[in-house]
Amino acid sequence: MTTEDKTHSPAKEIPRGSAAGFIKYMKHDLLSGLLVFLIALPLCLAIAVSSGYPPIAGIFTAIVGSILTTFLSNSELTIKGPAAGLIVIAIGCITEFGGVGSHEAYRAALAVGVAAAVLQICFGIFRAGILGEFFPISAVHGMLAAIGVIIIIKQIPFALGVINPETGRAPSAEPFEMVREIPHYVMQANPAIAAIGLCSVLIMFVWPLISRRVRALKIVPAPMIVLLFAIPMGMGFDLIHQHSYVLRNHEYQLSDQYLVNMPDRVFGLFDEVTYPDFSVLRQSRAWWWVMMFFIIGSLESLLSAKAVDLLDPWKRKTNLDRDIIAVGVGNLAASLVGGLPMISEIVRSRANIDNGARTRFADMWHGVFLLLCVALIPTVLHRIPLAALAAMLIYTGYRLAHPVEFLNVYRVGKEQLAIFVTTLVMVLATDLLVGVAAGIILKIIIHVVNGVPIKSLFKPYIEVQDVDNTTCLILARESAVFSNWIPFRRQIEQIGLVQHRNVIVDVSETKLVDHSVMEKLEEMERDFEQEGLHFEVRGLDSLQPLADNAHAARKRGLASMRRLTIVASAEIEDWLEARLVQLGATGYTVMQCRGAGRTELQHGNKENDPKVRIEVVMTWKTSEEAIDFLRSEVIPNHRITACVETVDVVRRQDFESLSDASHLEHALSD
Structure with a gap:
């Protein structure tokens, strides 16, 4: 066990965010709150x-959210605050009502935030948090990847110092249009600002690699290292004062337009409090953005x-319903004083865990530190270059749209990659809701093509049987897919978690169990385990996975395998059988046979040695290894005939090698 594992090993007593926990775990929570504040x-x-x-x-949101939600949510380790995932919606809303820099647009967006917050509170009160289970996982990941791409595209002008000198704003347009303009942005770049931006981007990407090698540096987050370099660079370029410089016969302007706009005095943040303009809610277009904030914000949270x-x-x-109420109350309060929408933010929450937080009060302390910092040293924060902030978001966008995400989705199944890419492209071409809807529609079409009856798309067909006084069997028929999972889950929870009974789910009679349900069944197993109950899924072995992955969708039908047939001398029968088993064959069939090959026919020798015909059904991977073995070790030294054909089998797992089975078991346990 590593040092980190020991640090985070669960103690016998489970920490709770109560009054006693506030005192008992203050040392851990205070330190983690300080470190999260730096991020x-x-x-x-x-x-x-x-x-x-x-x-x-953004500071208003983090302060209000962290302090309020600490006392409303029972989530012990989440950090509440503004998130990169909502940037696309926020900037879209601002643009809709007048554009960046317009005070009226800002107040309109605050009113939209208030309305969305009220919907979130109602969402939690009516225990509708489970609706987040409806969205297919691949579509959600595609949406997040698209958000990452949009963030990167929109931050490039900021990082290069391409701004309008009159408004101090970077150019903004539709994503595909901005991609076409990137060469133009590079040509217009302000070299001094671009130097800050490029150095900051380099630090954001390199610092995590350095901190992995030198563990002592891991405590200092990359964004803080960026500030330690970018602020002195900005001071060196004297960005606080308006002036110009000449480079290669071209004059460039510098001023505090390239710096963060902050209050110019201690406690000046209270002068920045802004109130919503509720009159915009009379306009129908405002409610489109209300729904965007409500749906996407709630889903991400x-x-x-x-x-x-x-x-x-x-x-x-x-308790997801309680947590969404807390987020809604936080959003309501933040929007009333001029803040951004907030969610439970995953990056800062992960840092909170890594820093050794014990209870929800770590979230509160990070908000307290933000309040003290912005209230007492706003003039220092004013020296932060916008290019440095753009670099941080470019890295955040890269993590959301990391190339590994595409590979991970592909491993789960080609159909999942199609849903992922469709959602991503449609979000880039239209907007978030249309993109997610496109991913959902494509997934439904794929399900119908794979044999899911239309009648079972939104209604689970299940039969409940009592095994004994403590165990219940749920027989699923037709399909178990994302669109009928919510009523299916409610049935499992009612019988198992509410009545405190063990549950067996049998899916052998279904035509399809999709990727989303495969992951959610695994989540249910963990939920039952925490309650001291047993949860078992049966019948998966009668369905064929669509990919070689533990979470791949499973479909009723025959599995495609390979049958390798070898005709060889009986003298090498035992050796061939032993080697094939070593390579992963789970069995073989041997028949005595006679015949002559081309060499024997050419020599007129039809009386030949006894021969055997060995047939082995195996996976494609194992068959490739077996063919390589025949080519390298057998054919050069022995006369054999070998052929491979594709066959369909009823039970795939009967022909998977033990190494493949152990790999699958390990993946499921992870």
């Missing part, structure tokens, strides 16, 4: 600027809270 400060400023809000708005629960060393479970 949150520059990111809150960066997200606010990129959203078209004043920089201070629910997914983040669930992800943090999986990372929690003590495996504490968040």
Whole structure:
């Protein structure tokens, strides 16, 4: 066990965010809150600027959210605050009502935030948090990847210092249009600002690699290292004062337009409080953005809270309805004073866990540190270059749209990659809701093509049987897919978690169990385990996986395998059988036979040695290894005949090698 593992090993007593826990775990929570504050400060400023809000708005959100939600949510380790995932919606809303820099547009966006917050509160009160389970995983990942791409594209002008000298704003347009303009942005770059931006980007990408090698450096987050370099560079270029410089016969302008706009005095943040303009809610277009904030914000927050629960060393479970109420109240309060929308933010939450936080009070402390910093030293924060903040968001966007994401989705199944890419492209071409809807529609079409009856797309067909007083069997028929999972899940929870009974789910009679349900069944197993109950899924072995992955969709039908047939001398029969088993064959069939090959016919020798015919059914991977063995070790020294053909089998797992089976078991346990 590593030092880090020991640090985070669950203690016998599970930490709770109670009054006693506040005192008992203050040392851990205070330290983690301080370290998370170092990450949150520059990111809150960066997200606010990129959203078209004043920089201070991001700080308002983090302060209000962290202090309020600490006492409303039971999520012990999530950090609440502005998130990069909502930048696309926020900047779209600002643009809709007048554009970046317009005070009226800012106040209109605040009113939209208030309305969305009220919907979130109602969403939680009516226990609708489970609706987050409806969205297919690949579509959600495609949406997040698209958000990452958009963030990168929109931050390039900021990082290069390409701004309008009159408004101080970087150019903004549709993603594909901005991609075409990138060469133009490079030609227009301000060299001094571009130097700050490029150095900051380099630090964001290189520092994590350095800190992995030197563990002592891991405590200092990359955004803080960026500020330690970018602020002195900005001071060296004297960005605080307006002036010009000449480079290669070209004159460039520098001024505090390239710096973060912050209050110019101590406690000046209270002068920046701004109130919503509720009159915009009379316009129908405002409610489109209300729904965008409500749906996407709630979905991202629910997914983040669930992800943090999986990372929690003590495996504490968040009440998602209560958490969404807390986020809604936080959004309501933040929007009333000029803040951005907030969610349960995964990056800062992960840092909170890594820093050794014990309870939800770490979130509160990070908000307290933000309040003290912005209230007492706003003039220092004013020296932060916008290019440095852009670099942080470019890295954040890269992580959302990391190339590995495409590979991970492909490994789960080609159809999942199609859904992922479709959602990504449609979000880039249209907007978030249309993109996600396109991914959902494509997934439904794929399900119908794979034999799912239309009648079972939204209604699960299940039969409940009592095994004994403590165990219940749920027989699933027709299909178990993302669109009928919510009523299916409610049935499992009612019988198992509410009545405190063990549950066996049999899916052998279904035509398809999709990728989303495969992952959610695994989540249910963890939920039952935490309650001291047993949860078992049966019948998966009668369905064929669409990819070689533990979470791949499974379909009723025959599995495609390979049959290798070898005709060879009986003298090498035992050796061939032993080697094929070593390579992964799970069995073989041997028949005595006679015949002559081309060489024997040419020599007129039809009386030949006894021969055997060996047939082996194996996976494609194992068959390739067997063919390589025949080519390298057998054919050069022995006369044999070998052929391979594709066959369909009823039970795939009967022909998977033991190494493949152990790999699958390991993947499921992870």
